[in-house]
Amino acid sequence: MLKLLHCGDFHLDSPFSSLDVKRSEERRRGLCRVFARVMELASECECDAVLIAGDLFDCSYICPDTVAAMKDAFAGYGKPVIVAPGNHDPYTDGSIWASRRAVFPENLHVFRSEELSSFDFPELALTVWGYAFTSDRLDRSPLSGAGSLSRPGRTGVLCAHADIVSPLSKYAPVTPRELADSRLSYAALGHVHNPPEPAVYGATVAAYCGFPEGRGFDEQGYGSVSVVTIDEGRVTDIRRIRVGEHRYLTARADITGAVNDAGAAAAAARSAADIADPASTSLRLAVCGDVAVEYTPDTARIAASLGDCGFYSLEVEDDTLPLLGDTSLADDMTVRGELYRTLLPKMREGSAEERRIAADALRIGLRALDGRSILDDGGSN
Template sequence: MLKLLHTADWQIGKLFGQFEPDEAALLADARFKAVERLAKLASEQDLDLVLVAGDVFDAQGVADRTIHRLFNAMAGFSGRWVMLPGNHDAALSESVWTLAARLNAIPGNVSLCVKPEPLILDSLGVAILPAPLTQRNTFSDLTEWFAAAETPAGMLRIGLAHGSVQGILAEAIDSANPIAAGRAEQAGLDYLALGDWHGTRQVDARCWYSGTPETDRFRANDSGQALRVELSGPGALPLVTPVRTGHYRWQSDALTLRVASDIDQALQHLSAFAAADVVQLSVSGQTDLAGQRRLQQAIGQAQGRVHSLLADLSALRLEPTAEDIDALHADGYLGEVIADLRAEQQGPDAEVARDALTLLAGFLDDRRGGAA
């Protein structure tokens, strides 16, 4: 029986520009730690092989240190690694892979598949059929040669590719780097290991996307995993088991405030976020001044507790109550302005008056809070 780990889309060197620099640095570092966990998993479970189905690196222009650090992170597993160039790290004439070779950074137990030809691993009884990308985007199916590829009798046939299986993913994704649906069966493969889609997904009984081992975007696609695959022999169906490998939990939430009690529910929701959470939060609806203060305080507390919280309050309307206005204690000219705006809310320009009153009340409340 062959036992292997299928992983892909490590995106080493990825930048996270939407976050604060310290948060971005930790997210980038987490990708190396995910590789260390993969190596530890493969070693502890005594696996025979690790397949990496493309996009090991996020870009061609990574630093020398990044390349060395990546291969050092793999040191925990001394068995065979098989790596495939994807669209982010395509096997160009000059690429991150040629730089890694010049740096003498690639260990002896790593097989890099830069040509569409069988990789025969006699000691494991397996033939790997790779479809490396030699440019970022192609519009022909690079796995087409699998069917005609001759491999030794009695050996397992495993395909390794990076791209979009036509007809199963979002329509916008079915463009570059296509892979025909049913390729595993058509090419007589025992298993087809795919990369490019960052979530774990089964295509058919012999074909899977592993997804990225460390989530890197706000999308509910079952990411942060690798696949343990057991093949009992040629022709037998693979036994595929997803294994959780990610550390950070990325989630996108939307809250709508309509009545006063919604603030309490929003605060309870925020209190549930923990240290490993990376949150994108949007808040819409309306609230009074007291509700706004409570919400902003809760967001500030959560931002100090979680890894990252990106909060968008642009769709939240501030609707001060009469009690809110009275509590501002605005006198003189400002008092007259507030009185006029309150009165104009009953006239034809009610919406304009309400917006102006909301802005002014918020400014006065902020100033009052700063003076307290």
């Protein structure tokens, strides 16, 4: 029986450029802590090897303390660590992988070429196949024409940064047919940060590792890695284990009926109070519902009023709609009423984006018609 830890897409030394200098550094160091925790987890779970399916680093510039921490983590684990460089950390002459200054421990094995190759571990009866990105793109599948990669007396797995979702991808478009033809036990994939469920292609189970630590609102919740058990050449278990220490989260607060920011803030505070672990949460809160036509939520003011809720960071978005039952505007024979009646179908029946744009247009138009500034609109971002 083999037990493998499958991870990737750490994007160490991400700049977090939307944060201030202090918090950017906090998050950068946080990513390093998560990586160190993953390597400790591999030891705790008695994994036979670690598969890192690309994008361990975010770019070619890597801080010296990150390199030192990575080397210590690899050496501390002691067992085989296999890396398939991805489009963010390709194997090039100037990369960390080829640097003479970075003397890696002997248990680290890094693929160096776009051509499919393998590392063999006789003591584990394990063969790990893979390849490296050597630039920020790889517009062909390294598995094309490879056929069966199964070997007698060996458990075969693939460790790869690949896109099996889009056949026209510029990021190693490996196909389900190629995975099935490989006859490998497991394909440990990286690149898709919010992955689908594991899939079976022929005898091959293929899965993406997902993100270990979220870096933005497109990566929500606490990150995780996979511990994969393979017995007699068959995947018998894939266990997801949380490793993330910070999360991004979106939530909605219904402020229907609000006529001012005080009422909106009170409703938003009630919604925010239901969210656990605020100190480790970056929250994007959308205020929604039907509000008075004349009222535009001031998102900055509402966010400031929630400062005592203890979130690591908080932003508020306006997703409200004008109260469509406003008969005073529906019956208004002036330009104000005509504007309302013109936009009403879009606000009622349009897509979410069309409703938002129509609502903003109505609010801004009414401001202009009333002689008020349209620049103090606190509405949608």
